[in-house]
Amino acid sequence: MTETKITPSTSPDVSAPPKRGPKPPIPLSVITGFLGSGKTTLLNRILKDPTMADTAVIINEFGEIGLDHLLVDQASDGVLELSSGCLCCTIRGDLVITLEDLLRRVDNGRMDRLARVVIETTGLADPAPILHTIMLHPYLVMRYRLDSVVTLVDSFNGLDTINTHEEARRQIAVADRLVLTKTDLLDASEGEAGPSALTARLLELNPGALRLDAQAGEAEPDHLFNAGLYDPKSKIPDVAKWLNAEAYDDPHEGHGQHSHSHDHDHDHDHDHDHDHGHGHAHDVNRHDDKIRAFTLSTDRPIPASALEMFLDLLRSAHGPKLLRVKGIVQIAEDPDRPVVIHGVQHVFHPPATLEAWPDDDHRTRMVFITYDLPEGFVRRMFEAFSGALLPDTPDPKVMTDNPLAISGFTSPSRG
Numbered sequence: 393m394t395e396t397k398i399t400p401s402t403s404p405d406v407s408a409p410p411k412r413g414p415k416p417p418i419p420l421s422v423i424t425g426f427l428g429s430g431k432t433t434l435l436n437r438i439l440k441d442p443t444m445a446d447t448a449v450i451i452n453e454f455g456e457i458g459l460d461h462l463l464v465d466q467a468s469d470g471v472l473e474l475s476s477g478c479l480c481c482t483i484r485g486d487l488v489i490t491l492e493d494l495l496r497r498v499d500n501g502r503m504d505r506l507a508r509v510v511i512e513t514t515g516l517a518d519p520a521p522i523l524h525t526i527m528l529h530p531y532l533v534m535r536y537r538l539d540s541v542v543t544l545v546d547s548f549n550g551l552d553t554i555n556t557h558e559e560a561r562r563q564i565a566v567a568d569r570l571v572l573t574k575t576d577l578l579d580a581s582e583g584e585a586g587p588s589a590l591t592a593r594l595l596e597l598n599p600g601a602l603r604l605d606a607q608a609g610e611a612e613p614d615h616l617f618n619a620g621l622y623d624p625k626s627k628i629p630d631v632a633k634w635l636n637a638e639a640y641d642d643p644h645e646g647h648g649q650h651s652h653s654h655d656h657d658h659d660h661d662h663d664h665d666h667d668h669g670h671g672h673a674h675d676v677n678r679h680d681d682k683i684r685a686f687t688l689s690t691d692r693p694i695p696a697s698a699l700e701m702f703l704d705l706l707r708s709a710h711g712p713k714l715l716r717v718k719g720i721v722q723i724a725e726d727p728d729r730p731v732v733i734h735g736v737q738h739v740f741h742p743p744a745t746l747e748a749w750p751d752d753d754h755r756t757r758m759v760f761i762t763y764d765l766p767e768g769f770v771r772r773m774f775e776a777f778s779g780a781l782l783p784d785t786p787d788p789k790v791m792t793d794n795p796l797a798i799s800g801f802t803s804p805s806r807g
């Protein structure tokens with residue numbers, strides 16, 4: 393496991409297109425969703441879209457994907473050329489080899505252009521290891537940039553599947569985009585209760601993801617992809633859209649599409665158990681499953697070493713419980729150049745430094761989706777490291793000097 397190094401001037405900014413020199417990193421998206429949720433159907437449709445030209449699709453088995461009508465040729469090396477101009481490869485043994493092979497094709501001119509890579513997972517797969525493969529590989533992390541995790545949810549069976557299968561909940565929790573499929577199968581009566589119950593559940597698991605209805609024509613490439621920090625057209629970082637932190641304030645109001653900014657104070661230790669003044673209490677953290685979504689923020693600049701320690705401690709002690717972490721941080725030593733963090737479980741992307749704050753909001757903001765890791769615990773740890781020590785909270789030095797103190801740090805009464 394590598395350390396999270398907050399060294400702003402030297403950290404490679406893999407999200408931003410380099411000004412000169414190496415080729416810009418290729419956006420990579422993962423399409424996931426439970427068995428039969430409609431992944432193949434969606435891929436078949438979007439691959440015909442002209443904006444998907446020069447896309448390579450990576451799947452586990454050719455047999456599993458019904459792209460037959462698009463196929464024109466099967467090369468001997470496991471790469472199919474689709475009539476749309478896209479490539480389709482199997483993961484033969486190792487995703488790294490497949491991704492390296494694609495780069496080789498581009499670099500030696502066997503492929504003109506590789507605009508995007510889309511990986512379709514099998515229905516039961518946890519997408520996190522795929523993201524780790526890229527984030528942990530020193531070369532792949534330079535040449536590819538993680539764009540979006542797109543999770544499909546069958547509107548007809550979705551609620552049952554979510555309630556029964558841990559894998560389905562994890563796929564939803566880690567998503568940037570949630571695509572609702574099969575809404576045409578819902579009859580008028582189900583239209584009342586079904587979708588709203590499903591939507592409420594999705595909001596509990598992942599309030600920040602943009603939700604799209606495939607049948608309503610919303611699952612278009614433009615909406616599914618380009619979910620990274622940088623607006624692909626302007627090349628300017630769109631932090632507010634990327635974090636979508638406002639959606640975490642009140643999941644019953646958040647639709648993942650918010651772009652406006654509230655000026656809420658998140659520094660208090662709220663557990664989502666109380667009414668935020670919105671007129672009703674929401675139950676984002678009350679469900680049987682242990683997935684929680686919350687934000688932390690502060691307007692105190694954080695020393696780089698404190699951020700490193702916070703992330704390292706959180707990651708080493710609770711890595712598997714961090715389903716997704718995104719954030720923008722004001723560093724005390726360099727407050728005008730924010731650092732962007734992005735983690736999936738114990739693996740964090742090399743932190744990227746922005747040249748400037750994209751807007752007037754210079755607060756440190758982090759969004760967390762956790763599994764069996766109470767908000768209060770993360771919040772107190774964050775407060776200890778960001779300098780807002782509470783009287784009953786161990787100071788960070790004690791916590792790092794004496795690792796035994798970490799296990800005693802959980803406080804169920806406040807978690």
Ligand SMILES: Nc1nc2c(ncn2[C@@H]2O[C@H](COP(=O)(O)OP(=O)(O)OP(=O)(O)O)[C@@H](O)[C@H]2O)c(=O)[nH]1
Pocket residue numbers: 425426427428429430431432433434456514515573574575576577606607
């Ligand atoms: N009515 C309806 N059927 C759909 C929709 N999307 C997919 N289906 C059907 O659902 C079934 C499963 O779709 P697939 O696209 O194969 O799903 P998948 O996620 O690739 O399936 P696995 O690879 O087995 O996990 C197929 O019979 C599709 O025709 C939809 O929006 N409406």
